[in-house]
Amino acid sequence: MQPAPVICGIGTSLPSRVVTNDDLAAELDTSDEWISTRTGIRERRIADPGTATGDLARAAGEGALKSAGDASVDMVVLATTTPDHRCPATAPDVAQRLGLTGVPAWDLSAVCSGFLYGLACASSFIRAGTAERVLLIGADTYSTILDPNDRATRAIFGDGAGAVVLRAGSPAEDGAVSSVNLGSDGTLRDAILVEGGGSRSPFPPGEVPGEGRYFTMRGKTVFRHAVDRMSEASRTAAESAGWDPSDIDCLVPHQANARIIQAVADRLGLPVERCASNIERLGNTAAASIPLALADAAGSGRLRTGDRVLLTAFGGGATWGAAALTWPDVAPMAG
Ligand code: UT7
Numbered sequence: 001m002q003p004a005p006v007i008c009g010i011g012t013s014l015p016s017r018v019v020t021n022d023d024l025a026a027e028l029d030t031s032d033e034w035i036s037t038r039t040g041i042r043e044r045r046i047a048d049p050g051t052a053t054g055d056l057a058r059a060a061g062e063g064a065l066k067s068a069g070d071a072s073v074d075m076v077v078l079a080t081t082t083p084d085h086r087c088p089a090t091a092p093d094v095a096q097r098l099g100l101t102g103v104p105a106w107d108l109s110a111v112c113s114g115f116l117y118g119l120a121c122a123s124s125f126i127r128a129g130t131a132e133r134v135l136l137i138g139a140d141t142y143s144t145i146l147d148p149n150d151r152a153t154r155a156i157f158g159d160g161a162g163a164v165v166l167r168a169g170s171p172a173e174d175g176a177v178s179s180v181n182l183g184s185d186g187t188l189r190d191a192i193l194v195e196g197g198g199s200r201s202p203f204p205p206g207e208v209p210g211e212g213r214y215f216t217m218r219g220k221t222v223f224r225h226a227v228d229r230m231s232e233a234s235r236t237a238a239e240s241a242g243w244d245p246s247d248i249d250c251l252v253p254h255q256a257n258a259r260i261i262q263a264v265a266d267r268l269g270l271p272v273e274r275c276a277s278n279i280e281r282l283g284n285t286a287a288a289s290i291p292l293a294l295a296d297a298a299g300s301g302r303l304r305t306g307d308r309v310l311l312t313a314f315g316g317g318a319t320w321g322a323a324a325l326t327w328p329d330v331a332p333m334a335g
Contacts (some may be wrong), residue, residue, distance in 0.1 A: 003126055005166045006176050007327075011068070011335050047143055054093055077136050134166045139160075142286055159285075176325060177325040178252060181240065184319045194198060196210070197212070226314035227263045227267070242250050247308055252290055255283070256284050299331075
């Protein structure tokens with residue numbers, strides 16, 4: 001029988017610095033009232049200068065390996081759009097810092113859908129028998145690419161990392177991932193964009209990079225497409241798992257905006273109480289958002305062993321996806 005990917009460990013890492021809406025209002029033309037009513041966010045964690053994505057990724061990976069009770073894996077996948085360097089990938093360095101030198105390790109770039117793209121990738125290696133155990137990390141430090149003067153994006157994003165260990169198991173086990181579906185639409189490539197620094201618009205040698213170094217987002221466009229695509233992808237993943245949307249015990253959506261989460265829940269006919277959310281405390285942590293929300297839901301008892309869980313995300317590219325799984329008996333560990 002073909003092995004199934006089974007989650008057997010989960011870890012997190014957050015910067016200690018809390019930035020509240022009032023802190024942002026002290027330096028930008030915004031308010032706690034605007035941010036909390038439009039997004040549901042009250043505070044976010046921001047990495048101190050000198051802390052890189054790889055540092056958070058390493059710590060979350062360490063937590064996941066401890067939570068799994070076995071520090072051996074034969075593959076490391078890091079989903080991020082804020083790698084430590086443009087070249088090389090951050091994953092090999094994270095792997096060696098975790099004592100995993102020698103295993104294949106690479107970065108995967110799918111913006112806020114990165115964790116789901118990584119889940120599909122890790123699952124495929126396990127199903128094919130190419131890997132027995134995979135460490136999948138979602139980590140981002142968006143604070144390093146945000147325009148300090150852009151109140152819209154600074155209000156939303158925070159930094160963090162979350163990780164899971166997947167092992168080869170059986171489809172009937174708690175923790176088994178039963179379906180993942182993904183999609184993309186490049187016509188939306190400029191809806192979420194860091195214009196400069198790539199091969200299309202390299203930074204001129206010797207010059208200080210200008211505005212093109214910052215993250216930009218067409219918020220309303222992204223909002224509309226996020227609701228459509230996350231709802232459709234969730235229906236598809238539920239159907240592939242043989243579930244009706246009403247069978248979902250816990251929807252764990254990408255934490256982009258509380259109003260997006262509410263709209264997706266409405267379209268699926270789910271009461272919002274069946275959604276996991278930590279957006280109030282962490283904001284949007286991009287590739288880290290789903291594993292951080294899973295860890296919070298598991299840690300608080302919101303997620304119980306055997307629960308039917310539906311993950312869904314939308315991000316730059318545009319990319320999107322959804323996955324169906326059952327929840328295993330694991331305790332999240334902070335790295
Ligand atoms: O993670 C990847 C996926 N990302 C998302 O899913 C994000 C999706 N988009 C959103 O969550 C929302 O579009 C935002 C929260 C980003 C913005 O909310 P909105 O209700 O769509 O506002 P808007 O962009 O239409 O802006 C309305 C007004 C504008 O002012 P004017 O032009 O009407 O005078 C903005 O400049 O609100 C202003 N505004 C703010 N005002 C106070 C934008 N950000 C802020 C702010 N504080 N932080």
